[in-house]
Amino acid sequence: MDPGPDDIRDGSSDESGSAPARDGPPNRILFVDDEPGAADLAATHVERLVDGVETVIRTDPTDALAVVREEPVDCVVSDYNMPGLDGLELLEAVRSVDPGLPFVLFTGRGSEEIASEAISAGVTDYLQKGIGRDRYEVLANSVENALDRRRAERDLREVNAKITAIHGFASDLASVHVTDEVFDRVVDAAEEILDFDRCVAARRRGGTLVPAARSAHVSVDEVDAFPLDEAARTADAEGVATPTDDEGRSVLRVPIGSEGVFHAIAAGGDAFDARDVEFAELVAAHAEDAIGQIETENQLRSERDRLSALFDDLPLPAARTAERDGDGRRLEATNDAFEATFGYSASEDSGRAVRDGITPDDDARADLAPTDGATPSRIEVQRHTTEGLRDFILHVIPVECPAETVVYSVYADIGEQKRVERILRRLHETTRTMFRGDDCEAIAKIATRAAIDILEFPSSGVRLYDENRNVLSPTALSEEATAALGDRPAYGPGDGIIWEAFERGEPIAVDDLDATETVVEYGDLRSILVVPLGEHGVMPLGSDEPGFFDDTATQLARVLGANVTVALDRAERTRQLRERDDELKREVERLEKFAGLVSHDLRNPLNVAAGRAELARDHIDDADALADLDKVADAHDRMEELIDDLLALARQGRTVDDPEPVPVPPAAERAWRTVDTEAATLDVRDDNFVVDADPERLRTLFENLFTNSVEHGRPGSEDDDSDAPVGSDSSERPEPLTVAVGSLSDGFYVVDDGTGFDIDPEAAVEYGTSDDSGGTGFGLAIVREISAAHGWEFAIDEDASGARFEFRTET
Numbered sequence: 001m002d003p004g005p006d007d008i009r010d011g012s013s014d015e016s017g018s019a020p021a022r023d024g025p026p027n028r029i030l031f032v033d034d035e036p037g038a039a040d041l042a043a044t045h046v047e048r049l050v051d052g053v054e055t056v057i058r059t060d061p062t063d064a065l066a067v068v069r070e071e072p073v074d075c076v077v078s079d080y081n082m083p084g085l086d087g088l089e090l091l092e093a094v095r096s097v098d099p100g101l102p103f104v105l106f107t108g109r110g111s112e113e114i115a116s117e118a119i120s121a122g123v124t125d126y127l128q129k130g131i132g133r134d135r136y137e138v139l140a141n142s143v144e145n146a147l148d149r150r151r152a153e154r155d156l157r158e159v160n161a162k163i164t165a166i167h168g169f170a171s172d173l174a175s176v177h178v179t180d181e182v183f184d185r186v187v188d189a190a191e192e193i194l195d196f197d198r199c200v201a202a203r204r205r206g207g208t209l210v211p212a213a214r215s216a217h218v219s220v221d222e223v224d225a226f227p228l229d230e231a232a233r234t235a236d237a238e239g240v241a242t243p244t245d246d247e248g249r250s251v252l253r254v255p256i257g258s259e260g261v262f263h264a265i266a267a268g269g270d271a272f273d274a275r276d277v278e279f280a281e282l283v284a285a286h287a288e289d290a291i292g293q294i295e296t297e298n299q300l301r302s303e304r305d306r307l308s309a310l311f312d313d314l315p316l317p318a319a320r321t322a323e324r325d326g327d328g329r330r331l332e333a334t335n336d337a338f339e340a341t342f343g344y345s346a347s348e349d350s351g352r353a354v355r356d357g358i359t360p361d362d363d364a365r366a367d368l369a370p371t372d373g374a375t376p377s378r379i380e381v382q383r384h385t386t387e388g389l390r391d392f393i394l395h396v397i398p399v400e401c402p403a404e405t406v407v408y409s410v411y412a413d414i415g416e417q418k419r420v421e422r423i424l425r426r427l428h429e430t431t432r433t434m435f436r437g438d439d440c441e442a443i444a445k446i447a448t449r450a451a452i453d454i455l456e457f458p459s460s461g462v463r464l465y466d467e468n469r470n471v472l473s474p475t476a477l478s479e480e481a482t483a484a485l486g487d488r489p490a491y492g493p494g495d496g497i498i499w500e501a502f503e504r505g506e507p508i509a510v511d512d513l514d515a516t517e518t519v520v521e522y523g524d525l526r527s528i529l530v531v532p533l534g535e536h537g538v539m540p541l542g543s544d545e546p547g548f549f550d551d552t553a554t555q556l557a558r559v560l561g562a563n564v565t566v567a568l569d570r571a572e573r574t575r576q577l578r579e580r581d582d583e584l585k586r587e588v589e590r591l592e593k594f595a596g597l598v599s600h601d602l603r604n605p606l607n608v609a610a611g612r613a614e615l616a617r618d619h620i621d622d623a624d625a626l627a628d629l630d631k632v633a634d635a636h637d638r639m640e641e642l643i644d645d646l647l648a649l650a651r652q653g654r655t656v657d658d659p660e661p662v663p664v665p666p667a668a669e670r671a672w673r674t675v676d677t678e679a680a681t682l683d684v685r686d687d688n689f690v691v692d693a694d695p696e697r698l699r700t701l702f703e704n705l706f707t708n709s710v711e712h713g714r715p716g717s718e719d720d721d722s723d724a725p726v727g728s729d730s731s732e733r734p735e736p737l738t739v740a741v742g743s744l745s746d747g748f749y750v751v752d753d754g755t756g757f758d759i760d761p762e763a764a765v766e767y768g769t770s771d772d773s774g775g776t777g778f779g780l781a782i783v784r785e786i787s788a789a790h791g792w793e794f795a796i797d798e799d800a801s802g803a804r805f806e807f808r809t810e811t
Helices: 036-049 061-070 087-097 112-121 133-173 179-192 221-225 228-234 274-313 336-342 351-358 415-436 440-453 479-485 496-504 551-618 623-652 664-673 695-712 779-790
Strands: 027-032 053-058 075-078 103-107 125-128 199-205 208-214 240-242 249-256 260-267 318-324 328-334 377-385 388-400 405-413 459-466 471-477 508-510 527-532 537-543 660-663 681-684 690-693 738-744 747-752 793-796 804-808
Touching: 027 036, 027 061, 036 053, 036 133, 053 061, 061 075, 061 087, 075 087, 075 133, 087 103, 087 112, 103 133, 112 125, 125 133, 133 179, 133 274, 179 199, 179 208, 179 260, 179 274, 208 260, 249 274, 260 274, 274 318, 274 388, 318 336, 328 351, 336 351, 336 377, 336 405, 351 377, 388 415, 415 440, 415 551, 440 459, 440 471, 440 537, 440 551, 459 479, 459 496, 471 479, 471 496, 471 537, 479 537, 496 508, 496 527, 496 537, 527 551, 537 551, 551 623, 660 664, 660 695, 664 681, 664 695, 664 738, 690 695, 695 738, 695 747, 695 779, 738 804, 779 793
Parallel strands: 027 053, 027 075, 075 103, 103 125, 681 738
Antiparallel strands: 199 208, 199 260, 240 249, 249 260, 318 328, 318 405, 377 388, 388 405, 459 471, 459 537, 508 527, 527 537, 660 690, 738 747, 747 804, 793 804
């Protein structure tokens, strides 16, 4: 068999020149062998063992080289020993035409030398002919592997070429500033890079997709063939390739973010594969990024335009600076308010000149726009203005733009705020001075000068209310007020705005006295503000300027008035307390004098009566009469105790003026030793705590408390049981009493484990009240008076099992 020059087997020619897919056009394999039978046999085996191939047979190497040059060939299988060109020379000639074309050397003349030369020359595979089917199976496997590698290499080249082109497409999108143009370029890229020929890019308008760009040969009428309504409904988040739709077409649909959808249609089925979807998604992703960038730039541009308009119209001084990477910050613009406030403008002065002109030399942040980044900041600064050094709040507002960072510096004048702060600090010091005083007239004089010297009011005064006369008397009047008004009388009901403000308890202001009918004359004053001082009086403030008392002045006057009112309240309370203390002292002195007189007047006849009773005892032998004399002696002792308690009560009620720190445990122990405590026990529960007290009266307090516990803490404890029978049962006797002294967070307590009170505890501290018929009823009353004299809070815990007394010393 001598195949001709066009001997092609089991396939048709593919003029595309590309390596087909396994399910596309067949791969063309060129067999070259000077023995036609050998070439035909090899071709037959390969066709049978490898799917999707067609074979071309040439017996002349020169003819075979012509096929490689003129026709598509996917693999060459060549003998080595041929006339004209041997296999290696043919390999060299073929690689000069197509460097990547697979070349299998299939020869019957095998040697290590030829194999080495073939491998060095870059042959795809080297095989020796032989007898048997297995040699052709090896050949078929080698051919198939070579075709797969060539196909993979061509696919990779195509993928790289498309990716490179898509990256170029993405780079070109950076220069696009209109969204519609992005959709145009998406269609162009699909046609030029992805080889799609019928495309539509639709933009989302609300819930509808509207065509924004289409292929050149897709007419307006043909746009209806693209399923835009379905895409709008489904809103796919991923690309979709439909093998065949209802009309027999292939459809590819890829979302362009939330902005739109890209469609491609091809006649017939299975026109698009997964790789087409991936490339289309990559194009759409770049388009989505470009649209997002355009929208961001548009927003920034809109914001910049808005800020520029606001910048120009802003009533506050403002400057705009900008900085590009490495170029330093430059002054771009200043508004009219900036020029009016500082005397500089960007149109006439450089940024350095403006900075040096308005920032103080000692300012560590001597910058027109001191900022640490993209976050707005608020800084308190001082700046030189056309009117001198003033305080400002500098608002620094950075705005990130694509090519630069723009910073707006807005100055808010806080000079008035600072002035008010200084005034309030001085008012605070003045208020402390007024609080140290206890004379209302002195406080009125301090307040009058504060209104002039601190608040800078032209004239001021204080009128205090005289309750006896029902008038507001001119207690303090500034020199300025006296000069403007002369001597002023007292004002009562119906005497104009001064009395009206006092009566209403609200400030009253008159902006122009000349234009207002008033009950009294105000001399040269043109405006007046009257601030009430509670129940104490009023503070009239005046000026020879109409409308002098604006909102700020009124608020400051109210603050001063409130402070004066509190100071007067305190002075009045101090006066009342002093008067009460003086009265109490006089009362105590009267009580002591009375108690002394009573004691003296009672002790003399009592002593006489006791002496006569003793004399009578010596002359009487009758037992009944002696028993009556014993009862007389007991009555005399009882009267002696009452006199002593009366004197103690009068003395203990005197206020403690000079207390001193007294350790409680030692004081309690000394008092315990002076009391007949019988078998009772003292338990001091805290080793070291101190109270401010009069030491002797504190000891007296403890003595009375301990005596109360011992005498009333156990049933029958006041009776002497020393005469109990020797053989009596000691188990029936009560347990010994324990009295404890301990500290509280704000004082101390005394408690016993006895039976508690048989009467109301509140009544037990009243004079002459006792649950013991033989008691005087003065013990707990003396405790109460000592506590009150110290200013302590005295309470009895009624819920305690025994008697518990608590003293709150930090009241």
